[in-house]
Amino acid sequence: MEQSIFQYGFIIKGLLGALFASITAGIAGTYIVSKRMVFLSGGITHASFGGIGAGYFAGVNPVLGAAVFGILSALGVEYLSTRHKIREDSAIGILWAFGMAVGIIFIYMTPGYSPNLISYLFGSILTVTGADITALGVMSAVLILYFTLFYRTILYISFDEVYARTYSPHVDVFKYITTSLIALTIVFNIRMAGIVLVLSLLTIPPNIAMIFTRSYVRIAVWSVAAGFAGTATGYAISYYAGIPAGATIIFTLVLLWAIAKAVKRVMLSMK
Amino acid sequence: MAVLIEMQSLTAAYENNVVLEDVNFTVNDGDYIGVIGPNGGGKTTLLKVILGLLKPVRGKLVFNTAILNRNATGYLPQIPTGDVNYPVNVLDTVLSGLMIHKSVFSRMTAGDRKKAEGVIDSLGLKAFARTPLNELSGGQLQRVFLGRAVIGNPKLLLLDEPANFVDSSFENDFYEHLKELNRRMAILMVSHNVGAISSHIKSFACVNRRLHYHPSHEITGNDLLAYNCPIQIVSHGNIPHTILKTH
Numbered sequence: 145m146e147q148s149i150f151q152y153g154f155i156i157k158g159l160l161g162a163l164f165a166s167i168t169a170g171i172a173g174t175y176i177v178s179k180r181m182v183f184l185s186g187g188i189t190h191a192s193f194g195g196i197g198a199g200y201f202a203g204v205n206p207v208l209g210a211a212v213f214g215i216l217s218a219l220g221v222e223y224l225s226t227r228h229k230i231r232e233d234s235a236i237g238i239l240w241a242f243g244m245a246v247g248i249i250f251i252y253m254t255p256g257y258s259p260n261l262i263s264y265l266f267g268s269i270l271t272v273t274g275a276d277i278t279a280l281g282v283m284s285a286v287l288i289l290y291f292t293l294f295y296r297t298i299l300y301i302s303f304d305e306v307y308a309r310t311y312s313p314h315v316d317v318f319k320y321i322t323t324s325l326i327a328l329t330i331v332f333n334i335r336m337a338g339i340v341l342v343l344s345l346l347t348i349p350p351n352i353a354m355i356f357t358r359s360y361v362r363i364a365v366w367s368v369a370a371g372f373a374g375t376a377t378g379y380a381i382s383y384y385a386g387i388p389a390g391a392t393i394i395f396t397l398v399l400l401w402a403i404a405k406a407v408k409r410v411m412l413s414m415k
Numbered sequence: 416m417a418v419l420i421e422m423q424s425l426t427a428a429y430e431n432n433v434v435l436e437d438v439n440f441t442v443n444d445g446d447y448i449g450v451i452g453p454n455g456g457g458k459t460t461l462l463k464v465i466l467g468l469l470k471p472v473r474g475k476l477v478f479n480t481a482i483l484n485r486n487a488t489g490y491l492p493q494i495p496t497g498d499v500n501y502p503v504n505v506l507d508t509v510l511s512g513l514m515i516h517k518s519v520f521s522r523m524t525a526g527d528r529k530k531a532e533g534v535i536d537s538l539g540l541k542a543f544a545r546t547p548l549n550e551l552s553g554g555q556l557q558r559v560f561l562g563r564a565v566i567g568n569p570k571l572l573l574l575d576e577p578a579n580f581v582d583s584s585f586e587n588d589f590y591e592h593l594k595e596l597n598r599r600m601a602i603l604m605v606s607h608n609v610g611a612i613s614s615h616i617k618s619f620a621c622v623n624r625r626l627h628y629h630p631s632h633e634i635t636g637n638d639l640l641a642y643n644c645p646i647q648i649v650s651h652g653n654i655p656h657t658i659l660k661t662h
Contacts, residue, residue, distance in 0.1 A: 178502055297519045300511045304497030307563075310466040311486045311515040318519075358502045358547040 158379045161272055164280035165336045165345065166371030171287045172329040173346035173371075174364040175322065177354075179302045184221060186343050187236035188327050191217035191243030193339055195331075196264060197250030206264075207276070210334060213243065214327035222323050226316075267338030267390030276335045283332050287325060291364075298322060299360060336375075341390035345371065348397040352404045374400050417444045419483050419571055419601055420465060425474035427457070427464050434460045438474070438626045442571065444482065446601040447593075449612045449632070452622035452644050458605045459493065461622055462573045465603075466490055482570055487515045489569035489600070491561050493576045499548045505559050506531055506544045512563035534562045537592070539585065554582035565596055572596060574604040578611060590615045609634065609646060 176185050192214035199209030217239050225232035251261070263271045291298060301308040301318050309315050330342055337345045353366035378393030385392070419442045427435040434457040442448065450458050463469040464476060467485055478485050489512070497508075509531045510523050535544050538558040548556065557577065564572060574593075581589050593602060593615065603620075606612045613619075619629040621644035629638060639646060 180498070294519055296511075296514065296517070296521060296523060299503070299507070300514055303501045303503055303508075303511070304495075306468065306492070306496035307490065307511070308514075309468055310488065310490050312519070313486070314519055354502070358504070360502045360507075363502055 154383075157272065157274070157277060158383070159376065161277050161280065161336055162372055162375035162379055164277065164284045165333055165375050166349070166368050167284040168280060168287055168329045169333055169345045170349050170368035170371045171291055171364055172326045174350045174353075174360065174367050175298075175302065176326060177347055177350040178360065178363070181326075182343070182347055183233060184218070184236055185326065185330060185346060187221065187240045187243075188214050188218045189330050189334070189339055189342055190240045192327075192331050192334065193264070194243040194246035194250070196334075197247035197254075201250040201254045207279070207331065207335065210331045211328060214331045215324045217243065218323045218327040219320055222319060262388065263338070264334065265338050265340050266388035267334070267336050267341060267393075268388055272335050276332070279332050280336075283329060287329065290321075290325065294318070295361075336389065337393055338388065338390035341394050344394045344397065345375070348394070348401055349374070352397075352401050355401075355404045355408050370397070370400060370404075417482055418442075418479050419444055419446075420479065421477045422464075423475040423477065425464065425471045425476055427460055427469055427471050429460075429469075433472075434624065435464070435622070435626070436624050440620065440626050440628060442601055442603065444570070444601055445597070446603075447597045447615070447617040448601075448603050448620050449609070449616040449618070450603055450605040450620045450622055451607070451609050451646055453646055454607070456623040456644070457626075458622050459575055461620075461626070462490070462575055462603070462605065465571075465573060487567065487569055489515075489564035489567065489572040491557075491564045491572075491574045491577055493579065493605070495556060495560060497548075499551075499556065502547065504545050504547050505535060505540060505551070505562075508548060508559050509534055509562040509566055512566035515567040515569065531562075531566060534566045535559075538562050539588070552582075554585060557581055558585070561592075565600075568599065570600055572600050572602045574602065576605055576607065578606065578608065607646065 176182055192210040195209035195211065195213030196206040197209075198213070199206035202209070221232065221235050221239065224230050224235055260271070262268075297312070297314075297318060301312075301315050305315060305319075330346070333342045333345055336342075349367035349371040350363055352370040353363040357363055357366065374397035375393050378396040379389055381387065381392040381396070382389040422438050422440040425435065425438045426433060438461075450461060452458050460469060464471055466488060506528065510527060513523070513527055513530075514521075532544060535541060538561065540555060540558060540562075543551065543555065548559070551559065557579070558581070561577065564574070578586065578589065593604075596602065604612060604616065613632050613634065616632050618631060619634050621627045621629060621639065621642040623642070623644045625643070627642035627644065629642070
């Protein structure tokens with residue numbers, strides 16, 4: 145009896161986690177893929193590892209540390225590259241490695257038992273807590289609200305920033321808010337997919353959607369659906385095979401992408 | 416005739432590189448001004464200053480806010496400033512021109528869409544309303560961006576080399592279209608091709624670091640010399656050659 149209740153709760157947790165991960169990654173992913181910010185997002189992801197290390201060292205929640213590092217690095221790159229102080233891709237490359245280095249240094253300086261690094265690198269459903277799920281749930285609501293309320297404003301700034309500046313004095317504010325939300329989305333999804341693999345959780349679903357549609361809203365909706373199919377299946381495999389969730393999720397998503405490509409090909413040949 | 420904008424001893428620069436110096440220039444309601452000058456002379460910079468994309472280092476730019484709000488000018492950039500591979504279609508792109516009148520919360524209404532479809536139709540792109548931008552030709556793209564610039568019915572329209580990508584089959588229609596628009600908005604058109612535009616515009620502004628206003632659409636080589644505005648004069652086809660004296 146106790147065993148089945150435990151299992152039931154575990155499945156609910158997995159499904160909720162998969163749902164919120166798909167919503168957040170689908171919305172944020174559509175934005176970064178459309179705006180060609182994938183490399184910047186990779187930089188944010190790895191820089192946030194510095195925050196995880198710092199969190200351990202200071203004895204605070206590592207996710208909190210990661211959030212602070214993620215947002216600061218995202219804003220830093222945006223700021224430096226708009227002011228043309230440094231080439232954007234170089235800045236990201238430096239940040240990427242520096243974040244990892246800082247994380248490792250802090251973790252090795254922390255006395256006592258060293259944390260399970262593998263779960264941070266590749267994700268683990270076992271270590272995902274109720275608080276993590278709640279954070280992702282809140283993030284889902286915030287992203288849906290933000291992108292619905294300001295849809296046209298965000299769309300047109302990201303499509304043509306120069307033109308947007310000619311009519312709106314709020315371009316920078318929106319850029320900074322959106323980039324911060326992207327950073328938070330990445331950080332909250334690290335627990336699910338891990339640092340090495342979280343970027344694919346954001347980029348593969350929009351690329352599956354873009355095989356079938358070129359409309360921004362439809363790309364976002366289909367990304368969430370494709371993401372959920374991939375994440376839920378990946379979790380199930382992870383649970384039964386005892387493989388880190390990040391790996392099984394990404395594997396499933398790439399498989400989905402290949403199937404979508406094949407389906408599109410058949411559709412075209414039948415026309 | 417009401418003044419729309421007025422530049423007073425305006426100087427603009429990139430870092431320490433002065434591009435426009437001590438410019439005094441007025442644009443009035445109903446104007447149709449050809450902005451000409453050598454490459455690097457500051458034509459595009461003049462537009463950027465008006466659009467607020469570049470702040471003047473000295474002098475003033477005054478908007479007659481009773482008629483024209485700074486954020487409500489129409490603008491057609493020389494090269495598409497947006498990413499043509501971005502997932503937006505022709506309708507979405509033209510609709511974005513309405514943002515000059517909207518708040519950050521605004522949504523597009525059925526009326527807005529109808530208006531955009533009208534503009535798209537008038538530009539000969541009716542069949543392409545739902546087409547993604549990356550499936551259009553250079554000339555079609557240019558027309559889409561013209562549609563974005565005019566849909567909001569701005570009081571001032573800024574065009575940067577608009578004829579560059581316009582297919583020759585559309586060129587006449589294009590200038591007819593601008594003439595029509597000029598009835599309700601002032602136009603500032605940057606062009607390197609004096610001959611091609613002189614029969615369409617009403618006056619010239621010669622920009623080569625300094626700006627000289629020429630209150631007629633007829634301009635001679637001697638005028639250009641006097642304005643220190645060295646440009647190659649190319650005349651095309653049916654445009655009357657007499658307006659351009661050789662020197």
